[in-house]
Amino acid sequence: MRNPSSTTSTRSKITVPTPCCSKVGIKKGPWKPEEDELLANYIKKEGEGRWRTLPNRAGLARCGKSCRLRWMNYLRPSVKRGRIAPDEEDLILRLHRLLGNRWSLIAGRIPGRTDNEIKNYWNTSLSKKLISQGIDPRTHRPLKPYPDSSEIENVPVQNRNPKSPPVLDENGRVYRTAATRVSENLTAPPNLDDQFPSQVAADATEYWPNRDGFNMGSLQSGYDQGKTDEDLIEDIGNEDTLSSLLDSLLNDNVFAYQQRQQLQQQNMSGLSSKLVVSSSQILSHGNIWEAQVSPPMAAFGDKAVGGAPSNSLPVLTHQPAPLHVLTENQTDVINGMY
């Protein structure tokens, strides 16, 4: 990696400071209304992009990065202001469970919210809320004592990310969720993990419940259709596949409920009569509700919903729906997930 404070011209091979990172004459800190106006007016006329040279063109004494950030997080007309609604919070929880700290991906599913906002909300509010409920915000599982160092030392080097602490399973071993691994492999070469991608499905079934409605069938199906590892690695690398994967995971409990309703209609006395509620509902809100998430393909099919591109991941498109009443067995499953 080059020193970001300087650039080397291809033609002259002379290193010169970049305006973007030079400290001289470049303003930092909070933006003034006049600056906002300059930036917003310029982008309205000329459009986004070419951030490095934009400040000069717009007459701003800011670096391009700062301009981009200000636009993306504050000035863009599509940015939604105000508190995070309960249905948004629920979706953040679900997506974080699947994706980890991939704020940009999460924000992409929640119209009007920025990655920065979601990250802040997570760090200041949601993670504390989870901890107060005895849930590890990294793993979405019940908090466990930290494992002793010898266990960590046995973890493969590829699982040690210096930027983020290890994610531990219930036995204190480090693991990555299937979704995390999928995301990693969007850019990582496949030989990083000699068990990939079959291990992805294995991980998914290991770490996501598969009983009583939380089946991993939709996840596994892609791996069970006679595809070679090479095919699957290629598949994993496109957003459609990741979209479908996440969509099915997000919606598993919704479909499970629908299946259960059908079952109950067929056999009224066959299932537990104990009525309990989802722990996710208790966990995230004082009031009880279950956010609806668009069914697969409806949310990201031919017709884009909520401004999302047609091949995008599921997005929040509905107001909260009434509580889903779950059986005892189903609640066990949910508790296992959080």
Add this chain to the structure above:
DNA sequence: AATATATTCAACCGCGAAAAC
């Protein structure tokens, strides 16, 4: 009312990937 402490969130920083040359 004054001070200390906690919380929030806009903005910065460094890095890596992708695009451009």
Add this chain to the structure above:
DNA sequence: AGTTTTCGCGGTTGAATATAT
């Protein structure tokens, strides 16, 4: 094909604000 530039991401910081003492 190799190098440079640009962009975007996630982690972190610190000023502003809220709350507690």
